[in-house]
Amino acid sequence: MWGTLWSPENVPPAQIFSEGHQTMNDQQSEGPGAEPGTPRERAQGTDVPDAPAPFRRLRSGRRRAGGTAPWDAPAQQGDPAYSVPAQHAAEPVDPVEAVDPEPTAAHPAPAEPSDEVASPELPVRDHHQAEVLQAHPPVDTENDDAAGSAAADHSTELPVNDAGAPTEDPVMGSSTVLADPEEVPEEESPTESLLNGGHSAPGVRKRRRRRRNVIMGIVLGIFAVILAVTVLLLQNILGMWSAEDYPGPGEGEVTFTVEPGWGPSVIGGHLTEKGIVSDRKIFLEAVQEVDAENKEIHPGEYHLKYKMAAKDAATVLVGEAAEKVSYVAVKQNVRTKAVFEEISKATEIPIGDLEELNDQPEKFGLKKPVKNLEGYLHPGEYRFPLDASAQDILQEMVDATLKELTSQDVTDPAKQYRILKIASILQAEASPKDYKIVSGALDNRLKPDNKETDGLLQVDSSVIYGLNRYTLQLSKEEKADKGNKYNSYQHRGLPPTPIGSPADQAIEAAIHPDKNDYYYWVTVNTETGETKFAKTYEQHKVYQQEFRDWCADNEDTCK
Structure with missing residues (x-):
C-alpha cells in the first residue's frame, strides 16, 4: 500500500535479526548467476519466490533494505518528489501493516489505469550523483538472484498528487511525510551526511559561512591595523608630516x-x-x-x-x-699671556692693560693667596660687546672658573687655588682618560714622608713654565736650578701658581682623585697617548727607556 514501505522502525527486532541473518547467509553462499532460492529450497523442489529487492551493506556490517544509489541522494527543492499530497500526508501508518509477511514480487502486475500520474524517474542532478551512479549501478531485481526478499516491500511507483509530485521520500523509502520546503534542518547526523553523498545540510553550511566570515573579518582587521601603523612610521621617518613654522615674532x-x-x-x-x-x-x-x-x-x-x-x-x-660682538676663544691649558694675545686681537685692547689687571686679582673678587689671574681664565668661547672693557672681559672668564668650582662644592679660596694648581698640572701631564689616576699619584708624591719622592712633585711641565717655554726636554742643569721657583725637582709641594687654564674635566679629577699606590708615570707613545704607571723608581726607569726607544724610532715626533 502507499505510504507503508518497509522500514526497520516498523519491524520487531527479532524478525529483523532472523530474516536478515538467514538472507545474508543464503546470499553469501551463492555466487553471481546462481538460481533463485536457498540451497535447501532448491534441493526440496520448493517453489522459489521471485528475487527479493536489493540491499546495501553499511560500513558497520549491517544491511539496509532500502533503495540503492543513485536514489540515495535526498530530494531537492523544486524536484517533483519534494512535495507531498495533502491527502496522504495525514494518513496514519499502522505498524502492523508496515511489514508484509508474504514475499511480494519485485515487479508486480501493472496497476489499473488511473488518473494519477506516475512519478517520473529521478534525473541525475549533478556531477557528484553521476559519480555515485557509476560506482553503485541500479540492481536489476528481475534478473539478479542475489537480491533479497526485501525488494517486495518496495514499489517502483510512487503515488503523486495533483501537481505530479510523489507523496513518499524516494531516498529513504520511508512513509514519513516530508517537511515544508521552507523548514531547513539545522544539522544532519553522520549517517545522513553519508547518504547525502557527503553534502552538508543548508544549516551547517550557513554556520560554516558565518565562521568563515568572522575569521575573515578578524584577519582583515589585523591587516588594516598593521597597514595603518606602517604608514604612520613611514610618514614619521620620511618627514611627510612636517610641523608648521611659528608665525612670529615670538x-x-x-x-x-x-x-x-x-x-x-x-x-x-x-x-x-x-x-x-x-x-x-x-x-x-x-x-x-x-x-x-x-x-x-x-x-x-x-x-x-x-x-x-x-x-x-x-x-x-x-x-x-x-648685536655686533667681539669673539674670543680661550683654549685649554694655555697661559695668561696667550689669553691676553687673543683678547687684544679680537677687541684691540692693548696687552699692557690686560697684564696690568693680571697682577691685581683682588679687583676680580679673588683673595689671598691668589697672586694673579693664572688658572682663573676659564677655557671657552666668548662673545663680548664692542664697547666691553678689559676688566669686563677678564671678569667674565674668572666668573666661569668660580662657577665650576662652586658647582663642585669647592668654595674656600685657598682650596680653590690648590685645586687649580693640580688641575693645570694634570692638563699638561696626562690625557683626559688618565686624569684621575695621575691626580692620585700627585697626592702620593705630595706626602712629605713618602720614600719615593720625599714630597717632590718632579714634573717637567712645572719646570718649563718657570722657564717660559713649552718644550719638555730638560737638561740636568735645568733640573738642578733652584732659582726656578717652579722647579718641582728642587722645591717641595705645589708650584706658586697654576701653570695654565684647566678645563672642567681636569678640575673634577683634581677634586676627586683616584686612590692608588702609584708614584710615577710616563707616556711611552705620544701619538697614542699610552701611559704606564709604576710604584717604584726602578720600574719607572724601565718605562723611561721604553719611551727613549720609541723616540729613537720616531725622531720627528720627539723633537
Missing part, C-alpha cells in the same frame, strides 16, 4: 646657550625642545636662507623669544641682525 624672553661643539642640527634640536622654534628641520632650512657669508653659529649665550619664526631665530644666531 613671546616672552629666554636665554639660550650654545655649547662648544654644537652644530646646527644639535642647536635646532635644543631650540625645538625649549619651544623657541617649531621644528628642527625648519630651523636648518632657515639657517641656509640667512643672508650671511659665514653661517657658523658660535658658542655663547643668545637672547631669544619663545615661538619665534625659524628665520628670525636663525638670523640672530648666525649674526646677521645680532
